[in-house]
Amino acid sequence: MFDFMPADVMPRPILRDETISALPQTPEFARALAATGKEPMVLSQLKDTVVMRRKLLGRIDVAMVNRARIDKPLRLIEQISEQGLHRTPVILSPETPTPALARHGAVPLVSPAYVGLVDLTGDHDQRRARLHQKWRNRLVHAERQGLRVTRQSLPQTPAHWLFAADAAQQARRGYRSWPVDLTLAYARENKGMAKVFEAHEGKDIVAGILVLRHGRGATYHIAHTTERGKALSAHNLLMWEAMNWLAKQGCEQLDLGVINTEDAPGLARFNLGSGARLHQLGGTWAYWAPMGRLLRPIAALDKRLMSTGISGYC
CATH class of the missing domain: 3.40.630.30 (Gcn5-related N-acetyltransferase (GNAT))
Structure with missing residues (x-):
């Protein structure tokens, strides 16, 4: 994936500072959502995880958990259900690879991307x-x-x-x-x-x-x-x-967003040249409680999609 890049701009993997939340999981972002009439749910028992509500195709209610650390997948699913969303499809995009989601019936949709993080x-x-x-x-x-x-x-x-x-x-x-x-x-x-x-x-x-x-x-x-x-x-x-x-x-950290060397190689080269290192996200998963048990075998077969290395996709 990165073969075209000069040696001095080759990415180096990084483990994100867990004490610095990604933008979608911050109080600042939650305030902005609320101000536009899209009041999010904030799960106080799970480190204030922010859950957004959206309508797909203008009519299908979904809950979205974007770039949260999902250390306890089952507890997250239970918390969302307890908020009255037990029949609402949930789109999960973890901050880090979370293969344990497959054990609870979540189905992988998109393989993991990488973001560039600059140490300040x-x-x-x-x-x-x-x-x-x-x-x-x-x-x-x-x-x-x-x-x-x-x-x-x-x-x-x-x-x-x-x-x-x-x-x-x-x-x-x-x-x-x-x-x-x-x-x-x-x-x-x-x-x-x-x-x-x-x-x-x-x-x-x-x-x-x-x-x-x-x-x-x-x-x-x-x-x-x-x-x-x-x-x-x-x-x-x-x-x-x-x-x-x-x-x-x-x-202490500047998030440059997704590093995409295929569709935007010039921007990827620029961002990595700034000293950014790569952080692997957890891909995108879908979970729907009524189908959770039925989809579990499919999720287990497909979870390899969610553990792609740097050479595969970013």
């Missing part, structure tokens, strides 16, 4: 030393271009240029991200936790990124670079400035 601990020089050489060279190039970097909290306007750029990119690449109203709610309900960094060449904005803070972690949410910005290596400069600012705020 240490001082300025230590963070810079963790950058890969080619990435660091592009950063030096950007630092010599006279670019002006600004930082501000995300304005409460759906017309922000980053949203328009991101929507165009989603349409072009065929994927879906957060609704704009959810991103705005995150910024509104978590003051100062959604920051926009922009690179300016004179009066022109040539690149921008939006990062979301949550506890001791942060997530890289939206980014866009113009053709001129690419020529100036502006994205490298913004990422570096964001990493340093986050570290000063007490953040």
Whole structure:
């Protein structure tokens, strides 16, 4: 999978700091959901696991547990049932590989992906030393271009240029991200936790990124670079400035999202060059209580799908 990458950008596996929750499992995210009318369930007996409610095809109720550590699968299923959802299909996307789900009748749907995690601990020089050489060279190039970097909290306007750029990119690449109203709610309900960094060449904005803070972690949410910005290596400069600012705020880890070397090799190379290491997620599973026992043999046969290594899928 990673054969095309230079040796200095080859990924190195990492075990995620278990004390830093992924964004979908944070109080900040739960507040944003509630503010948009999508009040989540928070299972206090299971380390405040966040359970979202969605409608598939506009009519089928499902519960979703995204990027939670599922140390006790049966207890999680029981807790969801006790909340009146015993007949509701549950989509489970664990933070780590959780093959034990198969024993309880969960069926694997999608094999595990990998996310990139940047270590923000240490001082300025230590963070810079963790950058890969080619990435660091592009950063030096950007630092010599006279670019002006600004930082501000995300304005409460759906017309922000980053949203328009991101929507165009989603349409072009065929994927879906957060609704704009959810991103705005995150910024509104978590003051100062959604920051926009922009690179300016004179009066022109040539690149921008939006990062979301949550506890001791942060997530890289939206980014866009113009053709001129690419020529100036502006994205490298913004990422570096964001990493340093986050570290000063007490953040210890930056989540760059899924590393996809097949569909977005350039972005994967960029993210790994920033010093990110790989963390394997647990894939996606489906569980429906009325069919749990009947599906158990199928789940056992298919669970090998959920233990794919780095060479198989990311």
